Amino acid sequence: MLIELIRRSMHLNISSWQRNITLVKVIFWREFNSMYRRTCLGPLWAFVAPAAYLCVFVFFRLMFGLSNPEGVPMIPFLFSGLSIWLLFAGILNSAFPAVVANVSILKKMPVPPLVFVLASSLLPLFTCCVYLVLLEGMLIYYNYIPGLLHLFIPVIFLLVFFFALGLGLLVASIAFYRQDIIQVLPTLVQLGMFATPIFYSPAIIPKSLQWAVQINPVAECVGMFRQILFLGTFPDWTVLLKVLLIIILLWAIALPLFKRITRYVADIY
Numbered sequence: 082m083l084i085e086l087i088r089r090s091m092h093l094n095i096s097s098w099q100r101n102i103t104l105v106k107v108i109f110w111r112e113f114n115s116m117y118r119r120t121c122l123g124p125l126w127a128f129v130a131p132a133a134y135l136c137v138f139v140f141f142r143l144m145f146g147l148s149n150p151e152g153v154p155m156i157p158f159l160f161s162g163l164s165i166w167l168l169f170a171g172i173l174n175s176a177f178p179a180v181v182a183n184v185s186i187l188k189k190m191p192v193p194p195l196v197f198v199l200a201s202s203l204l205p206l207f208t209c210c211v212y213l214v215l216l217e218g219m220l221i222y223y224n225y226i227p228g229l230l231h232l233f234i235p236v237i238f239l240l241v242f243f244f245a246l247g248l249g250l251l252v253a254s255i256a257f258y259r260q261d262i263i264q265v266l267p268t269l270v271q272l273g274m275f276a277t278p279i280f281y282s283p284a285i286i287p288k289s290l291q292w293a294v295q296i297n298p299v300a301e302c303v304g305m306f307r308q309i310l311f312l313g314t315f316p317d318w319t320v321l322l323k324v325l326l327i328i329i330l331l332w333a334i335a336l337p338l339f340k341r342i343t344r345y346v347a348d349i350y
């Protein structure tokens with residue numbers, strides 16, 4: 082069915098950009114439907130992972146006596162960081178499988194492999210947007226009134242989206258020839274979650290290790306996200322520009338490498 086839709090799009094009198102956008106939409110809905118087909122809970126499964134993580138994080142915080150920044154409720158604090166991390170991890174983990182799963186199509190049709198990576202990345206982004214609605218409900222419950230600054234939140238999500246996507250392209254490029262990185266990627270993602278201030282405040286990190294947070298775009302995005310939600314202040318422009326610069330440099334390396342290597346993906350698989 083997908084091959085037939087791609088074949089039809091090739092005959093449409095539209096630009097390649099419009100054709101690729103159409104393909105991304107089609108593949109996204111196919112992925113969305115296939116993920117929840119024949120399940121009892123359907124899209125509600127998207128809330129199982131964050132609920133499980135929240136239980137674990139609450140347990141660890143209570144066991145180690147970790148405190149929140151003054152006046153910030155624990156559940157919204159945890160869920161805000163978790164939403165950003167699940168967006169990042171979901172995109173990073175899906176980049177390589179998205180191409181490999183569609184090798185048969187790439188062998189038959191002249192479709193850019195990036196289309197499949199983009200389509201698979203939209204599902205974590207969509208889920209994160211649903212989490213945001215739930216988080217806003219939590220904030221209202223705790224008497225945090227959403228202000229105009231909340232309109233800047235999509236920008237933070239996009240920063241995380243493009244950083245994760247760029248890193249995913251880089252990982253996928255390496256994995257096409259050496260799949261060792263795919264074997265260790267889940268472990269690295271889990272370690273990265275504990276190294277990022279998701280369930281604890283960055284204030285407890287020793288000054289000698291603060292540099293590790295400052296070079297971590299995900300950690301900086303979590304900080305900017307919480308700053309808007311709980312302090313009601315605009316993020317520091319220097320932090321924002323630093324994250325943007327890291328993303329640009331990452332894409333300058335990852336995208337050309339991905340395009341070059343995926344020319345031969347049909348021969349590799």
